[in-house]
Amino acid sequence: MQESNYSSEILQYIPFYYVIWSDDLLTTSEINVVQNAIDTDKTLSDKSKAQLFAWLDTYNPPADTELKKWKQTISNSSVKLVESETYPLSAFSQKVVSHYKGNYPLNEQLKQIEIQLGIQPNHYNHLFDVAVSHEATSSFYNAHDIDTILKGKHAKVVDDFRKTLSDPIFKWDVHRNKEEFRQVVLNQVKFLANKGYGAMAYPEAYGGINDMEGYAYMFENMMFADGSLSIKFGVQFGLFGGSIQKLGTKKHHDQYLMETGKAKLLGCFAMTETGHGSNVRGIKTTATYDSKTDQIIIHTPGKNDNKEYIGNALHSKMASVFAQLIVNGKNEGVHAILVPLRNNNHELLPGILVEDNGYKLGLNGVDNGKIWFNQVTVPRENLLNKYGDIKEDGTYYSEIKNPNKRFFTMLGTLVGGRICVARAGLGGAKYALTVAIKHALKRRQFNDSVKIQEDLLIDYPTHQLRLTPLVASAYVYHVALDKMMQQYCDPSQPDKRKIETQVAGLKSIITWYANDTIQECREACGGKGYLIENRIADLKGDVDIFTTFEGDNTVLLLLSAKGVLSDFKSEFNSAGFTAVLKILGIQINDKLTTINPVYTNKVDKDHLYNPKFHKHAFDYRTRRLTYSLAMRIRDYIKKGVPSYQAFLKVQTHLLALGKAYSNELAYTTYCDFVDTMANDKNKALFLKLGTLHALYTLRQDAEWYLEQGYMGGTKSKAIRQRVERLCTELRPHIGVLVDGFGIPDHCMTAPIAIDH
Amino acid sequence: MQESNYSSEILQYIPFYYVIWSDDLLTTSEINVVQNAIDTDKTLSDKSKAQLFAWLDTYNPPADTELKKWKQTISNSSVKLVESETYPLSAFSQKVVSHYKGNYPLNEQLKQIEIQLGIQPNHYNHLFDVAVSHEATSSFYNAHDIDTILKGKHAKVVDDFRKTLSDPIFKWDVHRNKEEFRQVVLNQVKFLANKGYGAMAYPEAYGGINDMEGYAYMFENMMFADGSLSIKFGVQFGLFGGSIQKLGTKKHHDQYLMETGKAKLLGCFAMTETGHGSNVRGIKTTATYDSKTDQIIIHTPGKNDNKEYIGNALHSKMASVFAQLIVNGKNEGVHAILVPLRNNNHELLPGILVEDNGYKLGLNGVDNGKIWFNQVTVPRENLLNKYGDIKEDGTYYSEIKNPNKRFFTMLGTLVGGRICVARAGLGGAKYALTVAIKHALKRRQFNDSVKIQEDLLIDYPTHQLRLTPLVASAYVYHVALDKMMQQYCDPSQPDKRKIETQVAGLKSIITWYANDTIQECREACGGKGYLIENRIADLKGDVDIFTTFEGDNTVLLLLSAKGVLSDFKSEFNSAGFTAVLKILGIQINDKLTTINPVYTNKVDKDHLYNPKFHKHAFDYRTRRLTYSLAMRIRDYIKKGVPSYQAFLKVQTHLLALGKAYSNELAYTTYCDFVDTMANDKNKALFLKLGTLHALYTLRQDAEWYLEQGYMGGTKSKAIRQRVERLCTELRPHIGVLVDGFGIPDHCMTAPIAIDH
Known part of the structure; x- marks a missing residue:
């Protein structure tokens, strides 16, 4: 003493x-x-x-x-x-x-x-x-419990699927040659199809279990094995099979769905054209009904009107081709038609030309190609005729009289795929975060004079700040996408227009988040992150295109904003502004009265950590942007500016609204979920993650809140400090938080993430 | 009528x-x-x-x-x-x-x-x-004139080199197999060496023309051919050759420099270790002098102490190895020693183990590897002995008595490479911007009812906003790096400490800018940007690691901030805080008195477009952050918090300062250059580009300026609007602006950038 x-x-x-x-x-x-x-x-x-x-x-x-x-x-x-x-x-x-x-x-x-x-x-x-x-990680929380919360009612599907991924066929390896890589991935797809996974979302009569929600979970988990696998799988069963299921009728189901689910009939989804990426309504491929032969003639009119980036194009026997349907000389709009591509010897059928897209930044295990059709004839029955049909008398018939509405109804049935892409992006982000954080919990760098050991990377404030908010966001987005799919699958809500708009926005912000996260993880792992063996490099290449396919993010956010502006009453539409304008008058009045900024400089912890504050701030931004947008557009219209031009002039404003709305949606969905959690300890953890995500997200738009006077400088600074502090508070649990993503050991092959 | x-x-x-x-x-x-x-x-x-x-x-x-x-x-x-x-x-x-x-x-x-x-x-x-x-591009400005301005006094070197790149050996192609790709790049490097380009920065006695500035231009232009070529070239002539030139003495120059410049002696630069990426002073490899045999014994003590990511490791005959030099039992700090790796048959010499790093995210034409040394002996003469020598009597001698100063003097001689990396990143960004903008000037999407043609992508405000500021920044960074190299090469300024700090910061912000730009271009080109043939994919993979190698960006920004804090008087040092703390007292008083925020809500165009305003804002941020940082650190120290911990606590603050200082430096350097421009028409264009860059950059920190009360909400909004407007104003000239980067036609192979 x-x-x-x-x-x-x-x-x-x-x-x-x-x-x-x-x-x-x-x-x-x-x-x-x-x-x-x-x-x-x-x-x-x-x-x-x-x-x-x-x-x-x-x-x-x-x-x-x-x-x-x-x-x-x-x-x-x-x-x-x-x-x-x-x-x-x-x-x-x-x-x-x-x-x-x-x-x-x-x-x-x-x-x-x-x-x-x-x-x-x-x-x-x-x-x-x-x-x-030292100890690197606290055992206060339990990773298995967290994983169980995230899996929810889909635990069995997820666990079984994760076990399936332990089969040697999924062993990760470097594949540089595209032909070899494509064969590996094709074999994996067939393996999963044999186990019944391909048909999972199909009706039981066709080998499935009618579980679209489980399908989305599986899709995300597939990313832990390989990105090309996810996408090839999605093209075959989700896009090609999905178009038959959703746009076809019983005759198509009976003839093709079972074989498709088993990957015995390989197919592709031929929508995008070289000249028309985002403008699907403007595609040039024609499908002309010839009443004499009772056949449909598929044709690519110009050199840039070929189908482009078509996944599975090299392996497919059949394509679901989107084309302008012309019946008796009248263009009835875009419809999908099943077109056989190859014979049993895998030789191209007459009039069909397929060209390999060659090497890509990522996803080289997927065989993307271009397809041209030169007067290719198929039977009338090949028209996927759920929403528009050619009757036996050779006349066109649809129950949906409005061609716009018909188009968007058809496209709307495919929105599930957009949720899946966001899920896959999220899966990629989770994987990269797990690698980066496991590395940061082992790797040491520099030290002070007192200690013998250098500090762990994760103990540097800059390192905590670059990774922890991204982990928190993964939790929020996981819940948001899960609930979105739940609503999409809910048969009691037949009108999916609002969900389509919401999915458009969420897909954008989450795939951008995924790319940013993977990039941050790459840099956080230094040179090790650059080596293919540590998996982040492949994820970076694979997930990159998620911001473009299944809808370009910028275009989707514009759609999303138009949905908000029209209170989800207008068609899901990129070019038609009429509906939006019609109800703008009501909107402007509605929104103005509810704006009531408060707490401009309230900085105490109870307030800043309160979800009510976060929700209010998100909601304020959405409403304020809606109001100011509506005012600007109305002023333009009043001056006689054509509506197309008016919308062009406010384009960057629309993007901001699309993002703001999506941020709000993700967070409120997450909060609703946390409210239902039973276990207080885990609930507190989820609340903290939500708070970090919310404050971090609000910080991204801090300049706007300051400009609006919604926040004072003191509050804005306090939020920045709270973000840093929350990262520090979560530091002991960060290892458990990434383990909670539930990535199976047999998929976590990155050497820097494994204890040797 | x-x-x-x-x-x-x-x-x-x-x-x-x-x-x-x-x-x-x-x-x-x-x-x-x-x-x-x-x-x-x-x-x-x-x-x-x-x-x-x-x-x-x-x-x-x-x-x-x-x-x-x-x-x-x-x-x-x-x-x-x-x-x-x-x-x-x-x-x-x-x-x-x-x-x-x-x-x-x-x-x-x-x-x-x-x-x-x-x-x-x-x-x-x-x-x-x-x-x-319509016309896509105005001919008001002339691309050739702009290119001439950017090349400055290096026009001949650049033009000759660009012509050299037209040789078929540089023809771009897809290379997936690393062995084959490495051979292609090695042949290219040898081809350039034969033309004398390898020795360009060396003295005339060794085949060079002593032109380090020209070397940097050439290095950037090499990116137009291929990223692996740049890096392999840089390793051979800049790092390996540079270490002989800068750290060796006449005997080394006479023996090796000519052969190195001709690529007849291939070498590598073995500094980084697996366990010590950013902490060079903490490397574990030892070089122990044995007085009995008059030899130096190179040894890798532990399994993680191997040299890592060593470029040229598979092709090299010799390595410049950084190791702790131990003479008579005393560690004299890190020195470089030339160590032969292989014999004439290209077999590894005894005690040397080399392992391929395998495939990477990019740069697969560079042979990176790990190297272990097991008691490898080399003659005493192999010590690169310019700054520290072992004399004939077996004692250590250095003119620089302070070991810290000696270490940083040695590292300082290699700072030219850091400028070159930033230049190469910039070259990558210019290439990607050229592809994206040429594509946007051809590709059409959507339209209104009146016009027959769809709009060009570049005519969408969102598209202008995502690309135009990045083009403007390329001009600013080009000038900043050019001037930085000029100062670095200026023999009348022997003390390079300030330049080292400045280079650290500029390398960070510019390589991050390059990555962000390439990503933006990828997305702006949609699916086309994802195809390898359009070159952006490779650039993305290649430039990615520029944020990590030649100094991790985060670590460099911290160094940069410490330089600012100590008014560039302290050693260029990552762990030694003493010097910083010593002069902090003076700093705090100095900086406070000069802060005088004005114009809080001045929004007229003359003010917002005035470089004086931009400079004042940049300067204000640097000074204010310096002041608040100094105050925080001083308070911690006063409370007895150890200095290591105090610096950890302000780490994110230091990053902000490092960035702020670098932003200011880049812009003021650019403005000084524009002031000297003779032609009024082009000067006005360069001024406008600088204004766009400055306002865009200030917007990135808008929340901070608002928090500080330096800007009011009205001004902040006005700046945002001005950024959008400047993008629109530059729209007719955007084609000429990317042509002004001077990328030769024979390098611009991306199909989407070529008129067919």
Whole structure:
């Protein structure tokens, strides 16, 4: 035992006070926490309480010399800090007192402070010149429990599928030659089809279990094996099979669906054209009905009107071709027609030309190609005729009279694929985050003079800040996409127009998030992230195109914004502004009255961590942007500016609205889910993740909130500090949080993510 | 001739008024332009002037019905808009008047308005329901002239080198197999060496022309052929050869430099270790001097202490190995030693193990590998002994007594490579921008009901906004890096510490810019950008690692910030905080007094476009961040927080300062250059590019300026609008601006960038 000038009562608080005061983030609500703890601490005399209270006065803080004395007292104790203790700082304090004054009990009030202030070892493990016993990750939360929460009611499907991925056929390897890679992926697709996974979303009569939601989970998990596998699988069963299922009728189902689900009939989805990427309504391929022969003639009119980037084009026997259907000389709009491409010997049929797209930035296991049709004839029955048919008398018939509505109804049935693409992007982000964080929990770099070991990468504030919010967002987006698919599959809600708009926006923000995340992970792993063996490189190449296919993100956000502007009443439409304009008048009045900015400079923790504040801020932005957009468009129209031009002039404004709405949607969906969580401990964790995501997202638009006067400078700064702090608070749990993504060990092949 | 209610005098102004009023960006200074034009228009009667003035009152704007009448009048004229006219709107106005009233002269005042307001065809080509004769690009500026400005005094070197790249050996092709690709690149490197390019930066005695600045230009242009070529070239001649040139003495130069420059001696630069990426001082490889044999023993002590990612490792005969030099049992710090790796039969020498790094995200034409040394002995003479030597008597000697200073002096000699990496990144960005913009000038998408042709991608405001500022930044960064290399090479400034710090920051912001730009271009080209044939995919993979190698960007920005904090007086150092702390006291006082925020809500064009405003804003941010950082660190230190911990706590703040300083440096360097430009027309263009870059960059930190009260909300919004507007103003010249990058036709192989 050495001497100390402080009494035992005071001494036990010294390490806490030193940590608190050397940190410059103390706010009123946090001082309250300490005051309450002291107030109810029965081990303290009134005199000690008075002294401790005095040292809590932010207007008259303890002198620097006092702080130095505290630090000296702690350092001289030579007590070792053990991070693996449940309450490391409280236990450390107890040992410091015991060192100076003999055995002393562990104080419950200190535990309270430690928990409530969220003091984490990395807040103080450099502050004292004492030895630190490190552990990389806390076991306070359980990864398996978290994974179970994320899987929800789909646990069985997911677990079975993950087990399936352990088959050697999915063993990850470097594939540089596209022909060889495509064969590997084709074999994997067939393997999964044989197990029944291909037909999962189809009706039971055709080998399926009618589980589109489970399909989406499986689709995401496929990314853990390989991106090309996901996309090839999606093309075969989701796009080609999906078009037969959703746009065809019983005769098509009976003839093709079973074989498609088993991957015995390989097919492709021929929509996009070289000259018309985003403008599907403007495609040039024609499907002309010839009443004499009762056949449909598929034709590519110009050299840039070929089908482009068609996945599975080299392996397919058949294509679902989107073309302008012309019956009796009248263009009835875009319809899908099944067109055989190759014979049993896999030779191209007459009039069909297929050209390999060659190597791509990623997804080289998918055989993308261009297809030209030169007067190719198919029977009338090959028209997928659920929404538009050619009757036996050779006349066109559709129950949906409005051609616009018909077009968007057809396209709408395929929106499930768009959710799946976002899910796959999310899966890629989860994988990259897991690699980067496992690496950061092992890799050390630099050190100070006191410690022998260098610091773990994850213990650098910059490293925490670059990765932790992205982990939090993965949780939010997971829940948002899960609920979106649930609604999409809900047969009690037949009108999917609103969901289509929502999916358009979510797909955009989430695939951009996925790309940003994978890039951040690449850089966070340094040179190791650049090596193919560590998997991030492939993910980067594969996920990149997710921002473009299944709808270009920019175009989708514009659609999304138009949906918001028209209160989801207009057609899901890229060029038709009429419907939007019609109801603009109502919108403008509706939205204005509800805007009521508050809390401009409220910065206490309770407020900043309250989901009500986040929701209000998200909602305010959506409403405000809607209002100002509507006003601008109305003014243009009043001046006689054509509506096409008016919408062009506000294009960047529309993008902002599309994003704002999608951000709000993702977060409110997540909050609704967290509200239903039963377990308080995990609920608190999910709440914290949501808070980090929300504050981080609001920070992205901080300049806008400041411009609007919705936030003052003090609040904006406080949010930035809270984001950094939340990252620190989550530091001990970051390992468990990525393990909670549930990526099976047999898929986690990156050497830097594996303990050797 | 039809009738119109307006007089000819009024009528000629109608198209202008309609364009002006349907746009909502009119500010006081712009109204002044129109007022002045009218005031001095001798063709106008006083009555007409009064009418036109009345229609300029923003407090009492013309009625919507008036605007509609204007539009009707214009549309009814059926006059065709010809974009290729020098003054398209003025010419259009003249024709409208002539249509209604008979031949009417072209009004000079209208031309003035058109020029001074920067009214571009895409401001109005949808506004009137008239036919538009399009041209994609204006010929007002000349691409060759711009290229000449960018090349400056290095025109001959650049032009010769670009011609050299037309040799079939540089013909771009897809290379998937790394062995084959590496051989292709090796042959290219040898080809260039034979032409004398390898030795360019070496003294004339060794086959060179002592032109490091020209070398940097060549290095950037090499990216137009292939990224692997640049990097392989840089490793051989810049890193390996550079270490001999800069760290060795005459005996090394005589023995190796000529052969190195000719690529007859292939070498690698073995600095980085698996366990020590960014912490070079902490590398573990030892070089122990054995006085008995007069030899140095190179040894890799642990399994993670191998050299890692060593470019040219598979092809090299020799390595420049960085190791802890131990003489007489004393560690004298990191030194470089030449170590033969292979014999003439290309077999590894005893004790040396090399392992291929395998496939990477990009740069697969570069043979990166790991190297282990097991007690490998080399003669004492192989120590590159310019800054530290082992004398004949076996004692260590260095003129630089301070080991820290010695270490950073050695590393400092290699800073030229860091500039070259930034240049190469910039070259990649220029290439991607050229592809994306040439594509956007050809590709059409969607349209309105009036026009037959769909719009060009580049005519969408979102597309302009995503690409134009990046083009502007390429100009700014080009100039900044050029001037930086000039200073680095200036023998009259022997102390390079400040330049090292500046290079650290510029390398970071520019390689990040390059990656963001290439990604934006990929997405802007949609699916076409994903195909390898269009070159953006390879650039994405190749340039990605530029953010990590030659110094991790995050680590470099921290160094840069410490340089700013210490006013460039401290060692260029990642771990030593002492020097920084010593002068912090002075800094804090110095900086505070000079902060004087002004113009909080000044939004007129003259102010917002004035470089003085931009410089003031950049400078304010650097100073303010320096001040607040210094205050925070001082407070921590006062409380007894160890300096290592104090710097950790402010790490994200340091990053912000590093970026802010680098942004300021790039822009002020650019402005200094523009000031020297002789040709007024081109000078105005460069000024406009600088303004766009500056406002765009300031927008990135808008939330900070708002938080600080440096800008009010109105100003922040005005800057955003000005950025969009400048993009529109530059629209007709965007084709010339990318042609000005001077990428030779034989390198521009992307099919989407070529006119077929």
